Amino acid sequence: MAAARALRRTLDTAYLIGGIIASVFLVSILALIVLQMLARWTGQVFPGATDYAGYCMAGASFFAFAYALNHGAHIRVSLLLSAMGRFRWWGEVWCFGIGTLISTWFAWYAVKGTHISWRWKELSQGLDATPMWIPQLSMSAGTILLAVAFWDHFLRLLLTGAHGITTDLVDQSQGE
Numbered sequence: 001m002a003a004a005r006a007l008r009r010t011l012d013t014a015y016l017i018g019g020i021i022a023s024v025f026l027v028s029i030l031a032l033i034v035l036q037m038l039a040r041w042t043g044q045v046f047p048g049a050t051d052y053a054g055y056c057m058a059g060a061s062f063f064a065f066a067y068a069l070n071h072g073a074h075i076r077v078s079l080l081l082s083a084m085g086r087f088r089w090w091g092e093v094w095c096f097g098i099g100t101l102i103s104t105w106f107a108w109y110a111v112k113g114t115h116i117s118w119r120w121k122e123l124s125q126g127l128d129a130t131p132m133w134i135p136q137l138s139m140s141a142g143t144i145l146l147a148v149a150f151w152d153h154f155l156r157l158l159l160t161g162a163h164g165i166t167t168d169l170v171d172q173s174q175g176e
Contacts, residue, residue: 011152012070018145019067025060025138029053048128055135062142066149072165092163096154103150107143114140 032053039046068074084091116122118133157163 011148014145015066015070015149018063018065018142022060022062022064022067025056025063028056029060032056048126048130051124051126051128051130055130055138058135059138059142062139063145065142066145069146069149069153070165089157089161092157093154096150096157096163100147100150100154103143103147107140107147110136110140110143 032049036046036049036053039049065074081088081091081095114133114136117136118131122132124130124132124135153163153165
């Protein structure tokens with residue numbers, strides 16, 4: 001039981017860290033935009049600023065996925081699940097099973113794509129000429145974290161009967 005609580009704390013902390021990293025990427029986008037504006041006002045050029053902002057947007061999106069899933073912020077099929085009545089649990093098993101398979105598949109190919117970009121020394125097409133594996137690392141890490149979150153909630157659903165996603169909206173729809 002203590003090991004399960006420690007694992008739960010570790011996973012929740014990992015999802016929170018993913019959310020914090022996503023917020024750092026969002027603040028980085030703001031900083032890049034402000035720096036680009038300052039550069040234009042002073043007649044300077046900030047080469048690659050648009051590319052870097054795009055990399056930060058990807059990092060913010062992918063790192064936020066697991067945090068958002070853990071807090072019920074993803075679009076769910078609650079209306080359909082509520083209409084299933086006593087078969088709701090089977091609907092949730094279906095949804096989490098498909099989500100788990102797709103996120104695991106996506107994580108596998110994100111890591112594989114990042115490795116290929118590293119191996120081939122692929123560079124970005126923009127002015128920055130950044131090795132593509134560097135921004136792709138955030139996609140790989142974010143999709144791995146999302147796959148872990150899906151496995152976490154799917155296994156919790158199978159073992160305990162509840163997926164563990166707790167928000168007011170999700171909790172209200174389950175009470176109906």
